[in-house]
Amino acid sequence: QVQLVQSGAEVKKPGASVKVSCKASGYTFTTYYMHWVRQAPGQGLEWMGIINPTGGSTTFAQRFQGRLTMTRDTSTSTVYMELTSLRSEDTAVYYCARVEFDGSGFPVPGAYWGQGSLVTVSS
């Protein structure tokens, strides 16, 4: 069965960087794109970006320009999300979420989710 297992909680100081991992299993890793979504405490969901595990190409929300890097390691079926220059507003639970395709090839976003990784930014 498809599983996405994320790395544990992190506490970082303002200005630092964080790298969250999402290890996939139960399917062919390079077949499906992976989103990153975050949720600040008590707030809604925010789409951050998407990575194609085959070639590693990425697309991300402009507001994270220059701070967000998404990478993958096909040897370990793991995707990574690194956010730099952290500020208090980046305190959130970060999720990876895998795309699926239905029988007619229509994309299903967020068909599978990781358990979330809490990143706390505090001095």
Next chain:
Amino acid sequence: DIQMSQSPSSMSASVGDRVTITCRASQGIRNYVAWFQQKPGKAPKSLIYAASILHSGVPSKFSGSGSGTDFTLTISSLQPEDFATYYCLQYNVYPHTFGGGTKVEIK
């Protein structure tokens, strides 16, 4: 970026009620809308994609409709396990964008 205006932001409803949540896109997005349910402390769960197609394993009391700019999620008969927060997502163009969420609470 496409804005997804979701309403209401919260609502109180009783078991057995029919509930409708709407999302309006700031520009046409064909039928590239998904709906998610999220319970406290849990990851979101996919309910509907392509505006109206039920994700595998989701009960038929959930339904979705719409195309272009206006979309709805309907729960035909609210059950205790349905009290949660619901989000729409447009995935027609990048960046994908979520609605602000609708918290469905017990009346």
